[in-house]
Amino acid sequence: MHIPDGFLSPEVWIPSAAISLAVSAWASRQVRVELEPEKIPLMGVMGAFVFAAQMINFPVAGGTSGHLVGALLLAVLLGPHAAVLIMATVLTVQCLLFQDGGLTALGANILNMGIVPAYGGWVIYASLGKLLPASKSARQLAIALSAWLGVFFGSLLAGLELGLSGIVSTGTALLAMGSVHALIGLGEAAISVMVVNFLYKMRPDLLLKQSRI
Amino acid sequence: MSIKKLSFIVLLLALLCAGLLSLFASQSPDGLEHVADKQHFATAQRDPPIKLQLLNEYELSLLPNKTLGRSAAGIIGVLVVLAVTLSWGKVLTRKKEKSNKDNMLT
Numbered sequence: 140m141h142i143p144d145g146f147l148s149p150e151v152w153i154p155s156a157a158i159s160l161a162v163s164a165w166a167s168r169q170v171r172v173e174l175e176p177e178k179i180p181l182m183g184v185m186g187a188f189v190f191a192a193q194m195i196n197f198p199v200a201g202g203t204s205g206h207l208v209g210a211l212l213l214a215v216l217l218g219p220h221a222a223v224l225i226m227a228t229v230l231t232v233q234c235l236l237f238q239d240g241g242l243t244a245l246g247a248n249i250l251n252m253g254i255v256p257a258y259g260g261w262v263i264y265a266s267l268g269k270l271l272p273a274s275k276s277a278r279q280l281a282i283a284l285s286a287w288l289g290v291f292f293g294s295l296l297a298g299l300e301l302g303l304s305g306i307v308s309t310g311t312a313l314l315a316m317g318s319v320h321a322l323i324g325l326g327e328a329a330i331s332v333m334v335v336n337f338l339y340k341m342r343p344d345l346l347l348k349q350s351r352i
Numbered sequence: 353m354s355i356k357k358l359s360f361i362v363l364l365l366a367l368l369c370a371g372l373l374s375l376f377a378s379q380s381p382d383g384l385e386h387v388a389d390k391q392h393f394a395t396a397q398r399d400p401p402i403k404l405q406l407l408n409e410y411e412l413s414l415l416p417n418k419t420l421g422r423s424a425a426g427i428i429g430v431l432v433v434l435a436v437t438l439s440w441g442k443v444l445t446r447k448k449e450k451s452n453k454d455n456m457l458t
């Protein structure tokens with residue numbers, strides 16, 4: 140889903156960059172207030188893991204592939220603010236070091252793959268946590284659903300950005316991005332559940348208090 | 353299990369994914385590339401203004417072997433993300449310590 144340079148018009152990438160910058164600044168203030176220093180090593184290695192996992196494309200239907208986004212997974216373990224900052228870090232490293240994703244498009248990519256799935260997914264996850272009874276299957280369902288929705292809506296936003304840029308019709312972009320990422324989202328859901336299950340087994344206290352179901 | 357030990361395990365998994373598993377990743381175009389091809393706007397793509405040739409497209413061009421190059425690129429990426437994240441994590445925490453010290457002085 141990494142948008143390269145040349146796809147987005149300035150009317151789209153400039154505001155996207157501004158929004159991502161503002162939200163990241165706000166997120167870092169939240170992290171500064173909430174961050175427990177003992178969690179810093181975990182943040183670092185989870186960021187590294189998300190970067191690594193994003194390298195492993197898996198096939199989905201019709202000659203296409205997808206990869207993990209990882210934002211919701213990070214949010215469940217470290218909170219949505221830290222998740223946004225970590226995703227921004229991963230995306231920036233990918234852009235600057237590997238030319239994966241454009242530089243002008245970096246703001247949009249952070250919006251689509253960081254801010255939307257982390258905050259949006261988190262709201263869904265926390266809400267489900269309050270609605271559902273506390274059990275392992277409820278937690279897994281909440282993770283799977285919010286992970287899928289985060290990727291799906293992030294992809295729709297990407298489609299909207301492409302449409303508003305005039306490079307493709309918005310309707311076509313939304314349909315095409317949404318349908319492919321509806322499938323990719325299944326991978327996101329499965330991997331997110333597996334990773335959280337694994338970490339929960341090692342350290343059940345790591346899941347944030349608000350999200351514990 | 354301590355956070356340190358858990359972090360170490362996660363880091364090993366990350367290195368394994370980036371250095372080895374990534375070599376078996378699907379070569380099919382991803383969702384966006386597929387849409388761009390089908391809708392004929394893939395050619396609009398431009399190189400980013402900063403273009404390090406060294407690690408372009410997840411391959412360390414220094415190494416003669418393509419597989420080694422991809423593996424090395426993955427490992428480098430893992431370590432860079434780790435280092436950058438730890439850095440801002442420490443900076444964000446340090447400011448808290450600093451303001452605590454200021455509060456203690458007044």
